[in-house]
Amino acid sequence: MKELASILSLKQPEELIDQLAETGYSFAVWRMPNSTESKFIISLTEPTQLPDFQIANTSPGFLINAFGDNHPIKPYFISADIIITNQNVEFSPNISDVQIDAFKEQINTRSKSKNQSNKTSQPTSNAFEALVERAVAEIQKGTFEKVVLSRFKDEEIPSDFSSWQFFETISAQYENAFCSLSFIPGKGMWIGASPELLISDDHDSFKTVALAGTKRLGNGQKLSEIAWTQKEIEEQALVSRYIINCFKKIRLREFHEHGPKTIQAGNLAHLKTEFVVDYSEVTFEDLADQMLELLHPTSAVCGMPIEHAKPWIKEVENYDREFYSGFLGPVNFEDATSLFVNLRCMKVMDGYIRFFAGAGLTEDSDPQKEYEETEIKMNVLESLLT
Numbered sequence: 176m177k178e179l180a181s182i183l184s185l186k187q188p189e190e191l192i193d194q195l196a197e198t199g200y201s202f203a204v205w206r207m208p209n210s211t212e213s214k215f216i217i218s219l220t221e222p223t224q225l226p227d228f229q230i231a232n233t234s235p236g237f238l239i240n241a242f243g244d245n246h247p248i249k250p251y252f253i254s255a256d257i258i259i260t261n262q263n264v265e266f267s268p269n270i271s272d273v274q275i276d277a278f279k280e281q282i283n284t285r286s287k288s289k290n291q292s293n294k295t296s297q298p299t300s301n302a303f304e305a306l307v308e309r310a311v312a313e314i315q316k317g318t319f320e321k322v323v324l325s326r327f328k329d330e331e332i333p334s335d336f337s338s339w340q341f342f343e344t345i346s347a348q349y350e351n352a353f354c355s356l357s358f359i360p361g362k363g364m365w366i367g368a369s370p371e372l373l374i375s376d377d378h379d380s381f382k383t384v385a386l387a388g389t390k391r392l393g394n395g396q397k398l399s400e401i402a403w404t405q406k407e408i409e410e411q412a413l414v415s416r417y418i419i420n421c422f423k424k425i426r427l428r429e430f431h432e433h434g435p436k437t438i439q440a441g442n443l444a445h446l447k448t449e450f451v452v453d454y455s456e457v458t459f460e461d462l463a464d465q466m467l468e469l470l471h472p473t474s475a476v477c478g479m480p481i482e483h484a485k486p487w488i489k490e491v492e493n494y495d496r497e498f499y500s501g502f503l504g505p506v507n508f509e510d511a512t513s514l515f516v517n518l519r520c521m522k523v524m525d526g527y528i529r530f531f532a533g534a535g536l537t538e539d540s541d542p543q544k545e546y547e548e549t550e551i552k553m554n555v556l557e558s559l560l561t
């Protein structure tokens with residue numbers, strides 16, 4: 176990091192981040208769960224949505240996919256043209272010296288192109304609670320079994336806010352989360368600490384998880400002290416069932432199921448079941464692609480059945496989730512792909528920060544409690560904003 180900074184005559188990583196964003200280069204920084212090393216990639220080409228996306232045909236980089244983009248999935252791709260780790264800087268063999276020189280020159284003569292955005296009024300607690308009531312009525316009518324409603328909140332940016340510092344803070348605070356900071360011109364700067372793996376594939380095994388059920392974890396409270404209600408157990412079981420159905424659709428029976436277990440995500444606890452396919456037991460060429468297509472958006476962020484839950488969300492939520500509850504993560508990077516659901520995330524905009532959170536609703540949902548759940552989920556990041 177320092178080395179690149181010195182090549183570019185910069186003082187600090189935050190200065191590089193700002194210059195990249197201002198000159199319109201896309202980049203991603205991430206730290207895998209329970210790792211101490213972060214990776215930082217910069218793309219020298221304009222990021223585009225991959226129309227015929229397939230993991231095997233994608234070069235090393237970082238993917239970001241919106242909640243609404245499914246069937247087919249069309250992720251934005253940030254190519255790993257420059258790779259910066261704690262120790263060194265590498266340039267991809269696919270880029271030329273001419274491109275690198277042009278990059279250095281542009282970075283050093285930045286032209287400000289601010290990310291234009293309009294602060295919007297946020298839904299009040301009453302509006303959200305009214306929506307939860309409507310959702311429960313739909314569930315009782317049988318429109319769907321579960322639906323996930325979300326909302327956003329805009330907060331003014333503190334004058335001394337630094338995206339880089341914030342990424343470092345969340346990385347230190349939320350060890351078992353996937354922490355990321357990514358930027359695509361026109362799509363904004365996104366920062367998050369996701370507790371939820373969508374898919375991973377490292378050629379030895381394929382993994383996915385069913386994560387649902389939320390409880391606040393008190394100070395010093397042990398995970399074993401969390402008592403789950405029937406509502407939460409069923410809500411998570413629905414997500415597991417959804418994943419098992421996806422395996423059934425592709426006729427894959429050789430998966431291992433671990434859980435559900437109570438896990439910690441910041442000051443929250445969730446129920447998690449892990450599903451693992453061991454490639455020494457089964458050969459399945461494009462398992463990760465097929466599962467990704469079937470899983471996104473999972474019933475943990477959309478609902479079940481998805482065909483009814485998704486259009487209903489679009490009709491009533493009244494705002495664009497954009498990348499929130501989509502997925503993001505490294506692709507074919509160091510020979511592995513790990514995509515996480517974009518939760519506990521925020522979008523840094525001109526003058527303010529937008530936080531997002533949702534709650535899974537079932538027949539037994541209590542509107543006020545669901546609203547509170549979205550508050551505490553937003554708090555995972557909001558509370559670290561000083």
Ligand SMILES: C=C(O[C@@H]1C=C(C(=O)O)C=C[C@H]1O)C(=O)O
Pocket residue numbers: 323325371386387388389445475476518519531532533534535536552
């Ligand atoms: C939708 C979110 O979280 C999802 C919903 C959960 C729930 O309803 O209990 C729990 C974890 C996530 O799968 C969010 O964090 O915004």
